[in-house]
Amino acid sequence: MVTKTEESQLNKLENQVDNGGGGAWEYLCLARKLKVRRSDKVLKYGLSILNDSRKRSSQGSDEWTLYEQVAVAAMDCHALDVAKDCINALQKKFPESKRVGRLEAMLLEAKGSWEDAEAAYSSLLEENPFDQVIHKRRVAVAKAQGNISVAIEWLNKYLEIFMADHDAWRELAEIYVSLQMYKQAAFCYEELILSQPTVPLHHLAYADVLYTLGGLENLQTAKKYYSSTIDLSGGKNNRALFGICLCSSAISQLARGRNREDKDSSPDLPSLASAALEKEYKLQASDKLSVLTSTLKCLRVSS
């Protein structure tokens, strides 16, 4: 999870390194810890450390982790010869290592030779049938080739064994959303909320899926989950505030024909959310404030 202070620290370090100040090693460590995908910067600054033999030896045993990080970044930026060199260096140091074997299979993937990568992963799996990362890489290969149904089937099989892997649940939810299978995506997000109830972004994604499904009950549940997102994030999540306004407007449109026996439990919730949004926009994007107020007025008028 990337918190706000960590994000600002990462951006500050990135600016510092970009403008020529030192701190490349701290930037790389932070990027590795937070698992952000900034492959072009990692590649550039990682290579600058690795090419300088003095800086390289001063890192001690962390040098090999840096090789791995630079290899993956090079594959992401399609600098395949750099990746090959890093993997060769790692192989010289650690022959017969599964981790290096995995990197080699990833290099085959990056080159585009899917059958070779698939064969490499299968052979690695034969030696160790419960290696979680290899299972996930196989799913990634299927996804990269475009066989989404095969990817879903493998991912489901993986999740039957390793039910606690929330990264995999998140990936499955995103795949379902991309295929517009929203009911299944809602199930995956429910699993995520069960395992990590304090992360507001899962609540937000679940509320988005429910809002997309539509229907009065789903809209009411979506409104509840947008509210819990606002609660967990201290009111700083603009998307959830917008979600509340839209949900209230959609609910009142749907419920216009019927008698409103169960009138809104919180009738001033949308107006509070609009006020918070306007305050936030005044602070950060004051030139767009007029667009915001007219949009909110339309939502309230049509409701």
Place this chain on the structure above:
Amino acid sequence: MGLGFTVGVIGVLILGHAAYSTIQYRSLLKITEEEFSGPPMEVVLELLVGLLFCMWAALTVPGKFLSVHPHSDENRVVSLPENVDFMIFNHRGRAFSSEVGLKLKH
């Protein structure tokens, strides 16, 4: 940190001294055969001073306190980590060659 530690030690010594003087006061009262109603005023003041010193040391010595609020800036989750295990490499970034001449030199 050194100052807080010293203050803490002084506070504990003051409390010990207050305890000792209360015991002495009680034995004095036993000699004069009076009731022991409570420690004298000075000892009570000494106790309060020792309490303040110890509390101040207990709050400063352990170092920075972490925030408990889920929505403070240190704890607020802004973005989820990228799913590194499912990363695929055939994206459009392939068409942008970032910098020519990037090479591992050895």
